[in-house]
Amino acid sequence: MTSLKRKLNLAMNTNKKKTDNKVKNVPQLHLTRLGREYFNVSCDKLAKFLLGKVLVHHVEDVLLKGRIIETECYLGGNDKASHSYNGRRTPANEAMYMEPGTAYVYKIYGMYHCFNISSIELGAAVLIRALEPIDGIDKMQDYRSVSRMKMIKTHELCKGPSKLCISMNITKENCNKVDMCNNNNLWIEADDFSDNFQIVNSTRIGIGPTAEEWVNTPLRFYIKDNIHVSKRDREKEKELTIVNEYLIKHI
Template structure:
C-alpha cells in the first residue's frame, strides 16, 4: 500500500455526491491534545444537498449561525448537536449549503483510546465493530465535538484531517440506498438513494439488504 498523503483543497472541492463516494476508503485522522493519533477508514457516508433537500439543515437556503459551515468552502467541518446529547460530523462540499455526513468508520489506529472514550457513554466491553458504526459513535470514539472540531479546514488543520493511503473501493463494492432517520422530510426525500456504504463491511451502521441484493444481482 502506498504512503499516506493528506487530501488537498482540490481533492475536496467537489460536489456533494462526488465527495460522498470519493471519501469511501479514505482515512479520517484525529490528533488529540496529548499527541495521540486516532485513525478510522471511512466506510459509510450520506449526502445532504441543501437547496431543495428537505432533510438538509440548509433546506430552501436556510442560513443560521449554527449551519454556517455548510456555506463555507468545501472541506470545512460541520459538527452539530443532535437529540440533546450527541454530535454528528459533516464536511461541506462545493455547492452552497451542501455537506456529506460521515456515518461510520472502520477503526485502524488508536482503538484502545477509542474504547475508553466510548465506554464513558456506554458501560461494558465493546467489539471493534461497535466503536464507530454510527455517526454519533464515531464522534465519541474520535473525540469530535462542536467545541473542538467545528469549522475546521480539513486541508490545513493539525487536529483533524483526511488521508489517502492507497485503499481503493471499487464501484461494485458500493451500496447505494436511502438515508437513515429522516422520515420527517417526507417520503420523496427520505426515499432518495443518497447513502453510500462499503458492501460486506462489518463496521457500517445499518445494512440495506434490498440495495445489496440489487448491487450483486
C-alpha cells in the same frame, strides 16, 4: 486479495500502535493528506470518493484514525432533510456554506454529535456515518466506555454517526468549522487501501415524515460486505453496485 491487503494493514497498524501515542511532530504525519482539489467536487461525488479514505483526529496528544465506510449526502436547496433546506443559514449550520473540506459538526438530541464535510455546492455536506477503527483503538474504547467494565467490540466503536464522534473525540467545540485542508489536528488522508470494493447506494437513515418525499431518495453510500456499516439494506445490496469511479493514487 482485498482481505489480504486488509490483514497486512491491520498487522502494520498493530505494530505501530505503541509509538502513535508518542508522536509529537504532527505536520510530518499528514504527508498524504487530501488537499482542497479533492473536496472541490459535488456532494454525491464527494460522498463516494471519501469511502475508503482515512479520517484523522489528533487530540489529547493521541492520533486517532478511522477508515470511512459509510456516508450520506445532504444537498441543501430543495432537500428537505438538510439543515440548509431552502437556503436556511444560521450560526449553527454556517460551516455548510464554508469552503469545501470544512468540517461541519452539530449537536443532536441534546447529547450527541454528527460530523460532516462541506462539498462544493453552497449549503451541501457529506455526513460520515461509519468508520473502521485503524489507530488509537484503545483510546477510542476509553472515550466510549464510561466505566472500564464494559468492553465494546472494535467493529461497534464507530458504527453510527454519533458513535464515531464519541470514539474519535469529535465535538462541535473542537472540530466545527475546521478547514481540513489546513489544520494540524483534523484531516483526511489516503493510504494503499484496496480500491476494488463495491459501493451500495441506499436511502438515508432517520429522515422524518416532514421530508417524506426525500425518504426514498438514495443518498447514502457504503462499502459492501463491510462489518462496520451502521445499517444494511439487503434489497439495495442485490442491485447493481457502483464501481468506485473516483480513485486516486496517493502513494
